[in-house]
Amino acid sequence: MGWFTTTKPDVAAVSREDRTHCWESRDVYFACLDRAGVLEAGKEGNACATEKSRYEASCAKSWIEYFNKRRILAEQQKDLLAQSRMQAQAAK
Numbered sequence: 001m002g003w004f005t006t007t008k009p010d011v012a013a014v015s016r017e018d019r020t021h022c023w024e025s026r027d028v029y030f031a032c033l034d035r036a037g038v039l040e041a042g043k044e045g046n047a048c049a050t051e052k053s054r055y056e057a058s059c060a061k062s063w064i065e066y067f068n069k070r071r072i073l074a075e076q077q078k079d080l081l082a083q084s085r086m087q088a089q090a091a092k
Helices: 016-036 049-058 061-091
Strands: none
Touching: 016 049, 016 061
16 A cells, blocks of 8 residues: 555444434443443443443444443542532531
């Protein structure tokens, strides 16, 4: 391959329906993880196998990585915000 090629990668643009389907399957999968008491996606064993397979089939791999990391960060932020609220109330 040279620097200037005329071939384009086989990447289709994601439609609004595809995004909506991805988000819905993510929400169902994360709800299952919440019911199972699992924070980190992929560590639930067979508890959410069907939801996970739909999630992985309907979302791009880069989106899955982002959503999974964001789930952990959101939980950490929730804990930090609760802690800061308690400190603010104690300071009054």
